[in-house]
Amino acid sequence: MDIYAYIVRDHRKLSGLMDDLMSIRLPAVRQTLFDQIRTELSAHGDSEERTFYAALEHAIPTQEMNDKLEHSEHEHHEIKALLHVLDRLSISSEEWMEKFGELKFAIEHHIAKEEGEIFPRAKEAISPLDAHRLALQMDALKQQILAGQNASAVIYL
Template sequence: METIYDILVKEHNLVADLLQQAMRDNSKDTLLKIKAQTDPHMAGEEKLFYPELEKKEELRELVSHAYEEHNEARSIMSELESMSESDKNLSSKIKELKESIEHHVEEEENKVFPQAQKVLSSDKSQQIAQQYLEFKQSFKQQTPASMR
Protein backbone atom coordinates (compact mmCIF):
# COMPACT_ATOMS: atom_id res chain seq x y z
CA MET A 1 0.00 0.00 0.00
CA GLU A 2 1.14 3.52 -0.75
CA THR A 3 2.34 5.79 2.00
CA ILE A 4 1.55 9.47 2.28
CA TYR A 5 5.09 10.17 1.05
CA ASP A 6 4.55 8.19 -2.18
CA ILE A 7 1.37 10.12 -2.95
CA LEU A 8 2.79 13.54 -2.12
CA VAL A 9 5.93 12.99 -4.22
CA LYS A 10 3.78 11.95 -7.22
CA GLU A 11 1.73 15.11 -6.80
CA HIS A 12 4.86 17.24 -6.44
CA ASN A 13 6.11 15.83 -9.75
CA LEU A 14 2.81 16.53 -11.48
CA VAL A 15 2.80 20.14 -10.27
CA ALA A 16 6.44 20.55 -11.33
CA ASP A 17 5.43 19.49 -14.85
CA LEU A 18 2.51 21.93 -14.84
CA LEU A 19 4.77 24.74 -13.64
CA GLN A 20 7.15 24.03 -16.54
CA GLN A 21 4.18 24.18 -18.90
CA ALA A 22 3.02 27.47 -17.36
CA MET A 23 6.51 28.92 -17.89
CA ARG A 24 6.23 27.99 -21.57
CA ASP A 25 2.66 29.01 -22.31
CA ASN A 26 1.79 31.78 -19.77
CA SER A 27 -1.73 30.39 -19.90
CA LYS A 28 -4.49 30.98 -17.35
CA ASP A 29 -5.73 27.47 -18.19
CA THR A 30 -2.43 26.00 -17.03
CA LEU A 31 -2.58 28.14 -13.88
CA LEU A 32 -6.07 26.80 -13.16
CA LYS A 33 -4.70 23.26 -13.52
CA ILE A 34 -1.95 24.11 -11.03
CA LYS A 35 -4.49 25.54 -8.61
CA ALA A 36 -6.71 22.47 -9.02
CA GLN A 37 -3.73 20.34 -7.97
CA THR A 38 -2.24 22.51 -5.24
CA ASP A 39 -5.40 23.55 -3.37
CA PRO A 40 -6.50 20.04 -2.30
CA HIS A 41 -2.84 19.01 -1.85
CA MET A 42 -2.06 21.82 0.60
CA ALA A 43 -5.42 21.51 2.37
CA GLY A 44 -4.92 17.77 2.79
CA GLU A 45 -1.41 18.17 4.15
CA GLU A 46 -2.64 20.82 6.58
CA LYS A 47 -5.62 18.79 7.77
CA LEU A 48 -4.11 15.30 8.00
CA PHE A 49 -0.31 15.15 7.62
CA TYR A 50 1.04 18.24 9.37
CA PRO A 51 -1.08 17.85 12.54
CA GLU A 52 0.41 14.38 13.04
CA LEU A 53 3.90 15.81 12.70
CA GLU A 54 3.17 18.71 15.05
CA LYS A 55 2.65 16.20 17.86
CA LYS A 56 6.42 15.73 17.81
CA GLU A 57 8.38 18.58 19.34
CA GLU A 58 11.32 18.09 16.96
CA LEU A 59 9.09 18.62 13.91
CA ARG A 60 7.09 21.67 14.98
CA GLU A 61 9.47 24.25 13.53
CA LEU A 62 9.69 22.44 10.16
CA VAL A 63 5.90 22.15 9.99
CA SER A 64 5.41 25.79 10.95
CA HIS A 65 7.73 26.76 8.10
CA ALA A 66 5.78 24.51 5.70
CA TYR A 67 2.54 26.30 6.63
CA GLU A 68 4.23 29.64 5.87
CA GLU A 69 5.35 28.36 2.48
CA HIS A 70 1.81 27.17 1.69
CA ASN A 71 0.52 30.64 2.53
CA GLU A 72 3.15 32.22 0.29
CA ALA A 73 2.17 29.96 -2.63
CA ARG A 74 -1.53 30.75 -2.07
CA SER A 75 -0.77 34.47 -2.04
CA ILE A 76 1.18 34.30 -5.31
CA MET A 77 -1.55 32.16 -6.89
CA SER A 78 -4.15 34.70 -5.80
CA GLU A 79 -2.15 37.47 -7.48
CA LEU A 80 -1.89 35.37 -10.64
CA GLU A 81 -5.64 34.75 -10.66
CA SER A 82 -6.29 38.49 -10.75
CA MET A 83 -3.90 39.05 -13.68
CA SER A 84 -4.81 38.80 -17.34
CA GLU A 85 -2.83 36.79 -19.87
CA SER A 86 -1.78 40.06 -21.49
CA ASP A 87 -0.29 41.41 -18.25
CA LYS A 88 3.40 42.06 -18.83
CA ASN A 89 4.17 40.86 -15.29
CA LEU A 90 2.44 37.50 -15.70
CA SER A 91 5.54 35.52 -16.67
CA SER A 92 7.62 36.91 -13.81
CA LYS A 93 4.81 36.11 -11.34
CA ILE A 94 4.58 32.55 -12.72
CA LYS A 95 8.35 32.26 -12.23
CA GLU A 96 7.92 33.46 -8.64
CA LEU A 97 5.25 30.80 -8.03
CA LYS A 98 7.46 28.13 -9.60
CA GLU A 99 10.43 29.08 -7.41
CA SER A 100 8.27 29.23 -4.27
CA ILE A 101 6.76 25.80 -4.88
CA GLU A 102 10.08 24.24 -5.92
CA HIS A 103 11.70 25.53 -2.72
CA HIS A 104 8.85 24.14 -0.61
CA VAL A 105 8.93 20.75 -2.34
CA GLU A 106 12.70 20.50 -1.91
CA GLU A 107 12.43 21.23 1.82
CA GLU A 108 9.49 18.90 2.26
CA GLU A 109 11.10 15.98 0.45
CA ASN A 110 14.60 16.47 1.88
CA LYS A 111 13.86 17.65 5.43
CA VAL A 112 10.24 17.06 6.47
CA PHE A 113 9.72 13.58 4.97
CA PRO A 114 12.94 12.03 6.34
CA GLN A 115 12.15 13.41 9.81
CA ALA A 116 8.53 12.28 9.57
CA GLN A 117 9.60 8.77 8.57
CA LYS A 118 11.54 8.56 11.83
CA VAL A 119 8.50 9.34 13.97
CA LEU A 120 5.55 7.90 12.01
CA SER A 121 5.20 4.17 11.62
CA SER A 122 4.72 2.65 8.19
CA ASP A 123 1.15 1.75 9.20
CA LYS A 124 0.48 5.33 10.25
CA SER A 125 1.87 6.72 6.98
CA GLN A 126 -0.41 4.32 5.07
CA GLN A 127 -3.39 5.30 7.22
CA ILE A 128 -2.72 9.01 6.58
CA ALA A 129 -2.40 8.21 2.86
CA GLN A 130 -5.87 6.63 2.82
CA GLN A 131 -7.40 9.53 4.76
CA TYR A 132 -5.64 11.99 2.44
CA LEU A 133 -7.04 10.34 -0.70
CA GLU A 134 -10.54 10.37 0.79
CA PHE A 135 -10.14 14.01 1.84
CA LYS A 136 -9.00 15.02 -1.66
CA GLN A 137 -11.99 13.26 -3.22
CA SER A 138 -14.33 15.13 -0.89
CA PHE A 139 -12.48 18.42 -1.47
CA LYS A 140 -12.81 18.09 -5.24
CA GLN A 141 -16.53 17.31 -4.96
CA GLN A 142 -16.98 20.55 -3.00
CA THR A 143 -15.01 22.55 -5.57
CA PRO A 144 -17.02 24.15 -8.40
CA ALA A 145 -16.57 22.34 -11.71
CA SER A 146 -15.02 25.45 -13.23
CA MET A 147 -12.15 25.23 -10.72
CA ARG A 148 -11.29 21.54 -11.27
Protein backbone atom coordinates in the same frame (compact mmCIF):
# COMPACT_ATOMS: atom_id res chain seq x y z
CA MET B 1 1.29 3.61 -1.36
CA ASP B 2 2.46 5.49 1.71
CA ILE B 3 2.05 9.18 2.52
CA TYR B 4 5.52 10.03 1.21
CA ALA B 5 4.94 8.46 -2.21
CA TYR B 6 1.49 10.08 -2.34
CA ILE B 7 2.85 13.55 -1.61
CA VAL B 8 5.79 13.10 -3.99
CA ARG B 9 3.35 12.07 -6.73
CA ASP B 10 1.40 15.29 -6.14
CA HIS B 11 4.63 17.30 -6.15
CA ARG B 12 5.77 15.80 -9.47
CA LYS B 13 2.36 16.39 -11.03
CA LEU B 14 2.48 20.06 -10.01
CA SER B 15 6.05 20.42 -11.26
CA GLY B 16 5.06 18.97 -14.62
CA LEU B 17 2.05 21.28 -14.93
CA MET B 18 4.21 24.30 -14.08
CA ASP B 19 6.85 23.29 -16.63
CA ASP B 20 4.13 22.87 -19.24
CA LEU B 21 2.69 26.31 -18.48
CA MET B 22 6.11 27.96 -18.79
CA SER B 23 6.34 26.76 -22.39
CA ILE B 24 2.83 27.90 -23.41
CA ARG B 25 2.28 31.22 -25.19
CA LEU B 26 -1.45 31.00 -25.93
CA PRO B 27 -3.35 32.81 -23.14
CA ALA B 28 -6.37 30.49 -23.25
CA VAL B 29 -4.23 27.36 -22.88
CA ARG B 30 -2.12 29.06 -20.24
CA GLN B 31 -5.30 29.92 -18.31
CA THR B 32 -6.53 26.33 -18.45
CA LEU B 33 -3.23 25.05 -17.07
CA PHE B 34 -3.13 27.76 -14.41
CA ASP B 35 -6.65 26.89 -13.28
CA GLN B 36 -5.59 23.26 -12.93
CA ILE B 37 -2.45 24.24 -10.99
CA ARG B 38 -4.47 26.47 -8.65
CA THR B 39 -7.01 23.71 -8.01
CA GLU B 40 -4.31 21.11 -7.36
CA LEU B 41 -2.34 23.42 -5.07
CA SER B 42 -5.36 24.29 -2.99
CA ALA B 43 -6.51 20.70 -2.56
CA HIS B 44 -2.98 19.42 -1.92
CA GLY B 45 -2.08 22.06 0.66
CA ASP B 46 -5.32 21.86 2.60
CA SER B 47 -5.41 18.06 2.71
CA GLU B 48 -1.71 17.84 3.55
CA GLU B 49 -2.04 20.21 6.51
CA ARG B 50 -5.10 18.43 7.88
CA THR B 51 -3.66 14.91 7.60
CA PHE B 52 0.12 14.67 7.30
CA TYR B 53 1.04 17.80 9.24
CA ALA B 54 -1.54 17.03 11.95
CA ALA B 55 -0.10 13.51 12.32
CA LEU B 56 3.42 14.91 12.58
CA GLU B 57 2.39 17.30 15.35
CA HIS B 58 1.36 14.26 17.43
CA ALA B 59 4.13 11.88 16.33
CA ILE B 60 6.97 14.38 16.86
CA PRO B 61 5.87 16.87 19.53
CA THR B 62 9.10 18.86 19.52
CA GLN B 63 9.71 22.55 19.04
CA GLU B 64 11.93 21.77 16.06
CA MET B 65 9.15 19.91 14.24
CA ASN B 66 6.60 22.53 15.26
CA ASP B 67 8.85 25.20 13.72
CA LYS B 68 9.25 23.18 10.49
CA LEU B 69 5.50 22.67 10.20
CA GLU B 70 4.77 26.33 10.90
CA HIS B 71 7.30 27.26 8.22
CA SER B 72 5.67 24.86 5.74
CA GLU B 73 2.22 26.25 6.49
CA HIS B 74 3.61 29.77 6.06
CA GLU B 75 4.93 28.71 2.64
CA HIS B 76 1.46 27.41 1.76
CA HIS B 77 0.05 30.85 2.63
CA GLU B 78 2.72 32.60 0.55
CA ILE B 79 1.84 30.38 -2.40
CA LYS B 80 -1.86 31.26 -2.01
CA ALA B 81 -0.95 34.95 -1.90
CA LEU B 82 1.00 34.62 -5.15
CA LEU B 83 -1.99 32.88 -6.72
CA HIS B 84 -4.15 35.87 -5.76
CA VAL B 85 -1.65 38.27 -7.33
CA LEU B 86 -1.62 36.21 -10.52
CA ASP B 87 -5.43 36.25 -10.63
CA ARG B 88 -5.34 40.04 -10.79
CA LEU B 89 -2.85 40.27 -13.66
CA SER B 90 -3.38 39.74 -17.36
CA ILE B 91 -2.32 36.19 -18.13
CA SER B 92 -0.87 37.34 -21.46
CA SER B 93 1.49 39.89 -19.84
CA GLU B 94 5.20 39.61 -19.12
CA GLU B 95 4.46 40.63 -15.53
CA TRP B 96 2.20 37.60 -15.17
CA MET B 97 4.96 35.30 -16.40
CA GLU B 98 7.45 36.89 -14.00
CA LYS B 99 5.07 36.37 -11.07
CA PHE B 100 4.39 32.83 -12.20
CA GLY B 101 8.16 32.27 -12.16
CA GLU B 102 8.14 33.46 -8.53
CA LEU B 103 5.31 31.05 -7.76
CA LYS B 104 7.18 28.18 -9.41
CA PHE B 105 10.31 29.01 -7.41
CA ALA B 106 8.33 29.18 -4.14
CA ILE B 107 6.71 25.81 -4.82
CA GLU B 108 10.01 24.18 -5.78
CA HIS B 109 11.60 25.56 -2.59
CA HIS B 110 8.72 24.21 -0.51
CA ILE B 111 8.94 20.78 -2.15
CA ALA B 112 12.69 20.57 -1.54
CA LYS B 113 12.35 21.54 2.14
CA GLU B 114 9.46 19.17 2.73
CA GLU B 115 10.99 16.17 1.00
CA GLY B 116 14.51 16.87 2.26
CA GLU B 117 13.86 17.89 5.87
CA ILE B 118 10.40 16.82 6.98
CA PHE B 119 10.15 13.43 5.30
CA PRO B 120 13.31 11.95 6.88
CA ARG B 121 12.13 12.93 10.38
CA ALA B 122 8.61 11.70 9.71
CA LYS B 123 9.86 8.31 8.53
CA GLU B 124 11.57 7.85 11.90
CA ALA B 125 8.37 8.53 13.85
CA ILE B 126 5.50 7.26 11.71
CA SER B 127 5.12 3.51 11.21
CA PRO B 128 4.81 2.13 7.68
CA LEU B 129 1.22 1.11 8.43
CA ASP B 130 0.35 4.58 9.66
CA ALA B 131 2.10 6.11 6.63
CA HIS B 132 -0.14 3.98 4.41
CA ARG B 133 -3.24 5.02 6.36
CA LEU B 134 -2.25 8.68 6.10
CA ALA B 135 -2.03 8.38 2.32
CA LEU B 136 -5.57 6.98 2.23
CA GLN B 137 -6.80 9.76 4.54
CA MET B 138 -5.09 12.50 2.56
CA ASP B 139 -6.43 11.14 -0.71
CA ALA B 140 -9.99 10.90 0.64
CA LEU B 141 -9.85 14.45 1.97
CA LYS B 142 -8.26 15.77 -1.21
CA GLN B 143 -11.02 14.16 -3.30
CA GLN B 144 -13.65 15.77 -1.03
CA ILE B 145 -12.00 19.16 -1.45
CA LEU B 146 -11.78 18.75 -5.22
CA ALA B 147 -15.43 17.66 -5.41
CA GLY B 148 -16.43 20.72 -3.40
CA GLN B 149 -14.42 23.01 -5.66
CA ASN B 150 -15.92 21.51 -8.78
CA ALA B 151 -19.43 21.74 -7.34
CA SER B 152 -19.09 25.41 -6.46
CA ALA B 153 -17.21 26.35 -9.68
CA VAL B 154 -15.44 29.03 -7.65
CA ILE B 155 -12.18 28.35 -5.85
CA TYR B 156 -11.66 30.18 -2.59
CA LEU B 157 -8.08 30.16 -1.38
